[in-house]
Amino acid sequence: MDFRLTEDQIQLRETARNFARAELPGIAKHCEENAEPPPHDLIKRYAEMGFLGVNVPAEYGGLGLGNIEALLILEEFAKISSAVAFPIFESCVGPVRAIEHFGSDALKSRVVPAVCKGETVVAIAMSEPDAGSALTDLKTRAVQKGDKVVLNGMKRWCSGGGHADGYVVYCRMSDDPGARGIGAVYVEKDTQGVSFGPQENLMGFRGVPSSDIFFDDAEIPAENIVVPAGGFKKLMEAFDLERCGNATMALGQASGALEDVLGYVQERHQFGKPIVDFQAVQLRLAEMQIRIEAARLLIHRVACNAEHGLPSILDSSVAKCYANEIAREVTGSAVQLMGAYGYSREFGMERRMRDAWGWGIAGGAIDIQKINIASAMVGRRFNQRK
Template identity: 75%
Template structure:
């Protein structure tokens, strides 16, 4: 067991860090202010530099590296902000991976290379007004009609809703109850019958617009079927990788906050000495470091154990649950150490704090991860309806 990164991984990490730190803080501040997604020319630049689809096969436009490599890069961008990192998140652990693994060869070839080049953004549409944690209660319905699929229903809390180019829509494709009837369809933004609600105003995640998706006799080609009815389990297996990405986005808020606060406590002076000279500050810094390192190791273990396949529900839920939890704690402690400066919108700390709470809700709330963990420990699935 070797906990050291390879020379190539260290170089990849440095490249991502140098680019993100040098060029993205100003962009992150603008996205936060305007609540707009990253500009398309920046996303295409990500693609040109190889930061999109790092763990996607070369035949589909990626670099063909491993999940761990992808998560290493993602953390460096997330340290700057969730918004500038989100296109990377979507390309490496997001719904496009379900397209890559489960869709027809023609759909893979049409969609995945465009995502890796930065010419297309694909979001996931899972939740509904009455189906969040209870995802198998979803009612959005897709019916196969000859060479087309007709979709009706409403999706809510879609990160990327309204500005992404396509959506992997979880929907009911048969009359079978619960998970048995659920599959997924790719719907492009200009599909007839698809409309969007207004941009949501959330506590955090500014720069990651969210909006309702409304399907009214929406029609897409039959080739856009990603997973047929009965494929919910496969979709959730792919989602285990997305959990690792969510955990890394949360970790980035914490590790970025820790890096900034280490600089701050040596620059800031009170009572005639550096803040770093106070023992209470030292103890807090040590606690923050332990939490960040532990979260990172849990996430990396999930990726390593998967051997570049899909991680287990236990490993991914452990990583997500812990990273989501400590991100809130570490960013909160960093904000407190900065005092009024941490609370000010002139500095990124309060943004990290707000985004940290979002990652613990998105992609399966913290308590849902605990249920997953307990189920994996006991070798069973718990039916919350009984």
């Protein structure tokens, strides 16, 4: 067991860090102020730099590297902002990986390389008005008719909604109750019968589009079935990798906050000396560092253990839960250390705190992760309906 990064991994991280710090702060600020996603030409630049599909096999246009390499890059971009990191999140640990693992050869060949080239953005559509944490209550239905699948229903809280080019839609594909009837299909944005609600105005995640999606007799080719009915377990196994990405996005808010506040406390003077000279500030900084390092180790453990497959629900839930919680704590401490400067929208620290809260809701709320952890510990699922 070696916790050291290789020279290649260090160089990759430095390349990502240098690019992100030099090129992205101004774009991140524009995304935040205008609630707009990064421009398409930036995503193309990501592709040219090799930042998209880092852990996707080379045969599908990725770099063919490991999960650790992908998460190292993702954290450096997330330190700048969630908005500018989101395209990397979607390409490395998002729904495109479900297509890669479970989709037909035709679907994989059509979608995955396009994502790695920056030509296509793929989002996930899971939640519904009455099916969030209780995901197996979803009602969106797909019915196969010959070589077509007809989709009806709606999705809510879709990150990328209205902006992404395609969506992996969780839906009911048979009359079997609960999870047994659920599968997923890939739906392209311009499919007839697909429409979008207005963009959500969220507390954070500005620059990460979100909207309802409506399906009204939307017809898609049968080859766009990602997982048929009964494949809910497979879908959630793929989603366990997305939890690692969620945890890394949260970690990026925390580690970026610590880097910023570390510089601030050495420059800010009160009572005739830098505030870092006060013991209370030193203790707070140390606590922040401890939590960040622990979160990173948990995330990287999942990534390493999943290198030849998909991560376990226990490992991924532990990492996500802890990273989500410490991101809220660390960014809150950073705001407090910076005082009025931390609370001001002019300096960006409060944005980190708002985004940190969002990652603890997205992708399965913190308390749901704790239920997953307890279930894995005792070896059975708990029936929340009784």
